[in-house]
Structures are given as C-alpha cells and as structure tokens.
Amino acid sequence: MNNTEYNRLLQLKNRISSNEASIEEKKEYMTILYNNGNITKEQYNRFLLEKNSEDIVKAGLTIGGFILAVWLLSKLTDK
Secondary structure, X not given: OOHXXXXXXXXXXXXXXXXXXXXXXXXXXXXXXXXXXOOOHHHHHHHHHOOOOHHHHHXXXXXXXXXXXXXXXXXXXXX
C-alpha cells in the first residue's frame, strides 16, 4: 500500500469507528483490505453478500487498526 491508501484507510477506519460511515465507505474500507491481501476472498464475499455485516466490519476494523499501527510505527522509525 502507498501513503495515499494508508491515509484513506485511516480516514475510513475513523468514520466507521465513530458510526459516521456510509455503506459505501464501509465497502471501500473492506475493498482496500481485500485488494491488499489483508482479508480473504471469503471474508470479502461474506461482507458483500450480507450487506453491511457488522461482525465482518468489526473484524475489518481490528485488522485495519493493526495494519495502520504497523505503518505508523514504520514511519516513526524512518525519521
């Protein structure tokens, strides 16, 4: 992922966490995770089929949070 994708992932994660995200934003978040190999095709398809399954989105938030934490730590160590 590049910096733009990480920043967008962070924006979307914050919107989802604060219950402000639209269905489209949740789908974008899950699509970013899927496209970068962070969730499986099965997880992504279940999300799409269940139309906004909160359990899958919550799992995605956990995964995304971990990915973002690693990215931020790597940015700090680069300086």
